[in-house]
Amino acid sequence: MKNITIVGGGLVGSLLAIFLAKKGYNINVYERRPDLRKTNILAGRSINLVISHRGWNAIQAAGLEEEIKKITVPVYARITHDVHGNQTKHPYSIENKAIWSVSRGGLNAQLLDIAEKFPNVSIHFNHKCTDVDLDHASATFEHTENGKNIDVAADLLFGADGAYSLVRQKMMQKDRFNFSIEYIEHGYKELVIPAHADGTHQLDKNGLHIWPRREFMLMALANTDGSFTCTLFFPYEGEHSFDKIKNENDLIHFFKEVFPDAIDLMPTLVHDFFENKTSSLAIVRCSPWVHKGKVALIGDAAHAIVPFYGEGMNCGFEDCFVFNSLLEKIDDTDMESLLMAYHQLRKPNGDAIAELSLRNFIEMRHLVAEPSFMLRKKIEDKMQKKYPHKWLPLYSQVKFSNIPYHEALSTSKKHDEIMDKILTLEGIEEKWNSAEIENKILNML
Secondary structure (H helix, E strand, O other), X not given: OOEEEEEOOOHHHHHHHHHHHHOOOEEEEEOOOOOOOOOOOOOOOOOXXXXXXXXXXXXXXXXXXXXXXOOEEEEOEEEEEOXXXXXXXXXXXXXXXXXXXXXXHHHHHHHHHHHHOOOOEEEEOOEEEEEEEOOOOEEEEEEOOOOOEEEEOOOXXXXXXXXXXXXXXXXXXXXXXXXXXXXXXXXXXEEEEOOOOOOOOOOOOOEEEEEEOOOOEEEEEEOOOOOEEEEEEEEOOOOOOHHHOOOHHHHHHHHHHHOHHHHOOOOXXXXXXXXXXXXXXXXXXXXOOEEOOOEEEOOHHHHOOOOOOOOHHHHHHHHHHHHHHXXXXXOHHHHHHHHHHHHHHHHHHHHHHHHHHHHHHHHHHOHHHOHHHHHHHHHHHHHHHHOOOOOOOHHHHXXXXXXXXXXXXXXXXXXXXXXXXXXXXXXXXXXXXXXXXXXXXXXXX
């Protein structure tokens, strides 16, 4: 096997190209959009990303850690803002571990730069995939500027073309292909908190700032230039919703009422809100991710999720890492077995992180504002400190380990059952730190 086609030159497609180029394959990447390094195609449409342990694991395996670290900002805690502007810090880890904020466009540009340096990688922009012959790993692409079509043959084809994947659409035409897409009632809109005049950040740059308001929330992540990328997660319809904000007065009144400390930091709020697109949020589930030994889905094309755990990219990068690892264990002359092993390893984890991400949305917008959440956090931190091999909080399992997502989900359900019982005990607010409570938890594990 020599020639590989990757449909999609986003984050996962470009990292996959780097992994496979290092293995000596000839790689052709076809990207529907123009070269983002020469245009501003992501403006107003991109949630800032966080690189967690899984993402770094893949980045390190590809030998890229030093280059990527330069464009990231470490984030050590959630910082919640209440309606009065009071801030509360919730460290992510008792060991002071960080997740790393990065601009989607900046990271994608960096990966494209690195991929292009390989002589065996060619990246073709403005090429829209219009057809795929799944049995032969060949595809047809239309040049979006001149309308010309080209047919591309390969030994293996990857669909890294996102949540609305054309490659997946072609797989759906095959018998016994399972597919579902679930839209949540919230959409998102990107807003900005600019830097101070001297280029410094207006808020603590090492925190993920959240304004939790039960049915909706605002979130802000720092950029290296002193600004923050903010994301408003908001229902499409209802009492507080995109549907109800018709004009500048509606917007200003709403922000002053529910985000009073944020609005003072957002001089371009009106422009950003009405000019930037409102984007939907969806969960894609499908199977199988592979077709014979010829085609595989990867990243969002296989498992698009909502962004509330910040794991969409990390999960996609882990896909790349796992596939690369399998190439070292299974000979590429048996690509059918290799692809099936990839599917069997990754599909349960794609499903699990989809469920975990939805659950985390409830926590972020609602539970973090509740006293019981803070009490649970204190109890869990104590258990982790004393019994690190028996109790690892869900967040640490997801963000700071390589524990498979499906195992983390299973463990978290058991932890939830235990903590639900503990938090209903009489006088728990006073005796949470006692040996009695500690022993009750240990006995239930």
